[in-house]
Amino acid sequence: MFEYLTGLITMVSPDFIVVDVNGVGYRVAVANPYAYQEDDQQVVQVFIYQAVKEDAITLFGFATQAEKRLFTQLIGVSGIGPKSALAILATPDHQGLIDAIQNGDDKYLSKFPGIGKKTASRIIIELKDKVVAVQDEVQLDFTAPGPLGPSAALQDALAALESLGYTTKQVERVQKQLEGLQGELSTNDYLSQGLKLLSR
Template sequence: MITYIKGELTAIQDEAVAVEVQGIGYEIICPNPFVFQSLLNQEVKIYTYHHVREDAQLLYGFKNEDQKYLFKNLISVSGIGPKGALAILGGVDIPEFVSAIEREDDKFLTSFPGVGKKTARQIILDLKGKLTGMFTIGEASEQPNVSSPAVSESVDEAKEALKALGYTEKELKPITQQLQQMDGTTDELVRKGLSLLMKK
């Protein structure tokens, strides 16, 4: 099992990053590859999960051990594969997510991409009581808050990605409020941001 990879971040793609270690380039699939944007061409340490199946060996990467731990638990849930787990991690506030599981909050869990009522119930059935020892859970509001930490982080990451594409802070300022009112992962917000900028 590959616990983490430490090397030079050489490329960032829509779904993955490339890290070179002693002349070998590793493709690592991440929930939000653009969170590493500021570290391009620098040394990074990415926590990894080595997923082996009959037709492929894939590396999934995370910015911290909390994300990796939640990913491993999510893929243990019946009906959730690595892609589904990544979609959840792309916009999750981990303590809030764990709190929702403990409260059996189906409505909150079904707000994530690919999670229907059946999957939400399965997450609660399989994970309730198993994550509280690892994470400090918080209280989630009944209604989504556009200024919640998860949303703010995704917007900030999307803005950094847009800056990397050549847009200035001055150009991004008019669309920031609109992005904060949108739901979605960092990748989705980047695409929405590009669409808004094209209309300017």
């Protein structure tokens, strides 16, 4: 059983990343692949959940232990498989997801692919008291650990915005505003600010 992988990102695709650990490339499904920096000099740590079936072994990756814990809580709900849980975690608003579970907001949960009203109700019933334990920990942080310069963090955030469905023109519209932000910002910070600007 894997706990985490530490290595170089050698490939980023719409569905997965490849982490090279001492010459072995591990294909890892992640919620937002484009948030990982594709740089052969960038060492990252990706927390791993290993799903074993008769015909396949799949690795699911997470930027933080808290994100992995939320994933394992979701797949513990009847009717939620690893792919559905990963699709839910692709939302940039993890705190909004937790709030929806705690507040019994089945309408919010039903907006995710493959999640109907019955499944949303099961998520609420089974996780309402469990997600409290990670509420303070789980913040959106798709950036793998390691030093990221402001420009790299911004580029990752812009790529993440496009992967969430915004057009190149919309992303370019907010790019200059994001470039003007002060302070040392992470991909998470840029992404959050970008979503606020795009929702206006």
